[in-house]
Amino acid sequence: xxxxxxxxxxxxxxxxxxxxxxxxxxxxxxxxxxxxxxxxxxxxxxxxxxxxxxxxxxxxxxxxxxxxxxxxxxxxxxxxxxxxxxxxxxxxxxxxxxxxxxxxxxxxxxxxxxxxxxxxxxxxxxxxxxxxxxxxxxxxxxxxxxxxxxxxxxxxxxxxxxxxxxxxxxxxxxxxxxxxxxxxxxxxxxxxxxxxxxxxxxxxxxxxxxxxxxxxxxxxxxxxxxxxxxxxxxxxxxxxxxxxxxxxxxxxxxxxxxxxxxxxxxxxxxxxxxxxxxxxxxxxxxxxxxxxxxxxxxxxxxxxxxxxxxxxxxxxxxxxxxxxxxxxxxxxxxxxxxxxxxxxxxxxxxxxxxxxxxxxxxxxxxxxxxxxxxxxxxxxxxxxxxxxxxxxxxxxxxxxxxxxxxxxxxxxxxxxxxxxxxxxxxxxxxxxxxxxxxxxxxxxxxxxxxxxxxxxxxxxxxxxxxxxxxxxxxxxxxxxxxxxxxxxxxxxxxxxxxxxxxxxxxxxxxxxxxxxxxxxxxxxxxxxxxxxxxxxxxxxxxxxxxxxxxxxxxxxxxxxxxxxxxxxxxxxxxxxxx
Amino acid sequence: xxxxxxxxxxxxxxxxxxxxxxxxxxxxxxxxxxxxxxxxxxxxxxxxxxxxxxxxxxxxxxxxxxxxxxxxxxxxxxxxxxxxxxxxxxxxxxxxxxxxxxxxxxxxxxxxxxx
Numbered sequence: 001x002x003x004x005x006x007x008x009x010x011x012x013x014x015x016x017x018x019x020x021x022x023x024x025x026x027x028x029x030x031x032x033x034x035x036x037x038x039x040x041x042x043x044x045x046x047x048x049x050x051x052x053x054x055x056x057x058x059x060x061x062x063x064x065x066x067x068x069x070x071x072x073x074x075x076x077x078x079x080x081x082x083x084x085x086x087x088x089x090x091x092x093x094x095x096x097x098x099x100x101x102x103x104x105x106x107x108x109x110x111x112x113x114x115x116x117x118x119x120x121x122x123x124x125x126x127x128x129x130x131x132x133x134x135x136x137x138x139x140x141x142x143x144x145x146x147x148x149x150x151x152x153x154x155x156x157x158x159x160x161x162x163x164x165x166x167x168x169x170x171x172x173x174x175x176x177x178x179x180x181x182x183x184x185x186x187x188x189x190x191x192x193x194x195x196x197x198x199x200x201x202x203x204x205x206x207x208x209x210x211x212x213x214x215x216x217x218x219x220x221x222x223x224x225x226x227x228x229x230x231x232x233x234x235x236x237x238x239x240x241x242x243x244x245x246x247x248x249x250x251x252x253x254x255x256x257x258x259x260x261x262x263x264x265x266x267x268x269x270x271x272x273x274x275x276x277x278x279x280x281x282x283x284x285x286x287x288x289x290x291x292x293x294x295x296x297x298x299x300x301x302x303x304x305x306x307x308x309x310x311x312x313x314x315x316x317x318x319x320x321x322x323x324x325x326x327x328x329x330x331x332x333x334x335x336x337x338x339x340x341x342x343x344x345x346x347x348x349x350x351x352x353x354x355x356x357x358x359x360x361x362x363x364x365x366x367x368x369x370x371x372x373x374x375x376x377x378x379x380x381x382x383x384x385x386x387x388x389x390x391x392x393x394x395x396x397x398x399x400x401x402x403x404x405x406x407x408x409x410x411x412x413x414x415x416x417x418x419x420x421x422x423x424x425x426x427x428x429x430x431x432x433x434x435x436x437x438x439x440x441x442x443x444x445x446x447x448x449x450x451x452x453x454x455x456x457x458x459x460x461x462x463x464x465x466x467x468x469x470x471x472x473x474x475x476x477x478x479x480x481x482x483x484x485x486x487x488x489x490x491x492x493x494x495x496x497x498x499x500x501x502x503x504x505x506x507x508x509x510x511x512x513x514x515x516x517x518x519x520x521x522x523x524x525x526x527x528x529x530x531x532x533x534x535x536x537x538x539x540x541x542x543x544x545x546x547x548x549x550x551x552x553x554x555x556x557x558x559x560x561x562x563x564x565x566x567x568x569x570x571x572x573x574x575x576x577x578x
Numbered sequence: 579x580x581x582x583x584x585x586x587x588x589x590x591x592x593x594x595x596x597x598x599x600x601x602x603x604x605x606x607x608x609x610x611x612x613x614x615x616x617x618x619x620x621x622x623x624x625x626x627x628x629x630x631x632x633x634x635x636x637x638x639x640x641x642x643x644x645x646x647x648x649x650x651x652x653x654x655x656x657x658x659x660x661x662x663x664x665x666x667x668x669x670x671x672x673x674x675x676x677x678x679x680x681x682x683x684x685x686x687x688x689x690x691x692x693x
Contacts, residue, residue, distance in 0.1 A: 159657035236662040571682040
């Protein structure tokens with residue numbers, strides 16, 4: 001009995017030991033699994049639960065122009081606003097039909113589409129509407145529907161709306177991230193966007209930050225503001241008048257670029273049709289986003305004759321009084337080139353060549369310097385290369401004249417067979433006006449960093465193309481164009497205005513020939529000629545009601561020039577005769 | 579008097595060092611308890627104070643955020659009203675007409691304000 005009792009005791013102790021032994025072994029195995037074999041998985045799981053990592057978004061820089069009326073001294077052409085995204089978690093919505101009915105009049109989405117989205121019961125996130133205002137958000141929040149939520153959306157806002165879209169561009173999506181698209185928004189995206197920051201910390205079970213735990217923090221760096229050379233009054237008026245002219249003449253499109261000739265600072269840059277950057281997604285044709293002043297090169301036509309003449313004057317091969325006999329046509333190999341009126345004008349001076357816009361006269365002037373020298377001047381005036389303005393641009397094409405072949409030099413002398421952008425043309429005319437200096441155009445005057453430092457753009461001369469004497473001579477000849485020639489409607493009473501018309505033929509890409517009736521009308525010029533305050537290039541593409549630039553582009557130039565004289569408070573320099 | 583002195587002397591061995599230690603320990607324990615209670619109250623007070631400060635800071639931060647938001651809205655509103663298209667529309671509504679020409683008056687010698 002004692003032994004049995006003892007034996008039982010031994011068995012019982014052994015059993016208990018064995019039980020705890022097995023329990024310990026299982027516990028050890030479980031610990032091995034958790035802490036060694038699945039260490040990575042559980043570390044990551046724990047990390048997700050107690051680690052906090054959030055990106056800190058910078059505020060995008062504003063695009064400003066000077067505004068003396070404002071208390072800050074600036075007016076924002078592009079700024080930021082906070083709108084709201086409404087989203088749903090469908091599985092939390094109890095009655096999708098009632099919810100869709102309640103939302104129907106508060107969002108733009110049709111009820112059927114709303115229902116489709118709300119009925120995705122397994123969906124954890126369904127965006128309903130972007131860009132809700134505070135008032136819209138409050139109206140929806142007041143419905144107190146479970147399963148509807150909001151998140152703030154920083155959004156770009158352009159107060160001037162319809163004018164300047166092509167210059168400013170917009171902020172859209174590049175992949176998954178928001179970025180500047182087109183115009184200044186794209187060109188200066190890096191400066192405007194700033195740099196993202198982050199916060200990395202530990203949180204407790206209730207989601208509160210643990211102050212004593214390890215933390216890493218890098219603040220976001222806000223974007224820089226851009227201060228433009230654009231004068232918003234001139235920009236508005238130029239764009240408004242351009243819009244009116246395009247509509248009046250039934251033109252396909254048009255552009256106006258206005259520059260300070262001494263510095264290269266761009267005062268206005270407009271395209272028509274333009275777009276509202278607040279509603280860029282409503283634009284049907286992506287070509288509308290292109291800036292016609294810098295991105296769409298074209299054959300300029302007779303407006304180029306002033307540059308051909310300036311080259312010949314500068315080489316000392318002609319003077320304003322040099323004469324030639326206009327027979328009405330010039331033969332180059334198998335090609336016959338005629339004047340636009342197909343008439344022979346007899347003996348003509350170089351001044352008359354510009355006044356009457358004679359193709360034969362431009363060819364005569366070019367021939368005096370030769371195809372090679374002519375090509376050198378074309379290049380020296382800045383064509384066929386980037387102006388390095390601070391928006392996207394095309395270089396144009398001067399491959400023809402650069403071959404030094406007679407036919408290309410001949411057509412090039414009156415602005416056909418080569419392509420230029422309106423801005424290149426304006427800068428070349430600026431060099432005619434300012435003593436021969438080709439300036440680099442610029443739109444951003446200052447980049448203002450958030451730390452208060454600024455980067456200022458200084459005027460930059462690229463090269464001297466013609467002498468000051470030639471500049472004065474060609475200016476006087478171009479005044480005659482406005483006084484006596486085809487540019488009369490570009491004149492402003494009381495002022496000497498210099499300029500030249502250009503009615504260019506348009507090549508048909510399908511046939512390779514020029515379109516029979518449609519043209520591009522251009523007027524480039526500057527005023528007051530004694531001390532030019534502005535140089536301007538105006539272009540109307542395919543005006544339907546008139547044939548020549550003297551009736552399309554020249555009147556628009558004249559109207560804008562008159563506005564500018566008044567705006568700049570420039571008193572008249574001559575008796576009113578026009 | 580002598581007796582009492584003697585009896586005091588007789589009592590002397592009872593104030594042995596360990597007894598004094600015991601008394602000191604008791605005093606220390608009491609002091610420690612008082613300190614612990616004081617610390618407890620102090621901790622509760624500080625925690626309460628810090629929490630109150632925290633709430634006040636959060637409330638001010640919310641206020642600042644709201645003011646910044648309101649400011650942003652007002653700036654946008656001002657920009658909208660100052661946009662040239664808005665100015666143009668207002669001037670048309672007011673019946674204003676664009677200035678067509680200026681008369682520049684040339685200064686002449688002897689010009690004076692009469693009164």
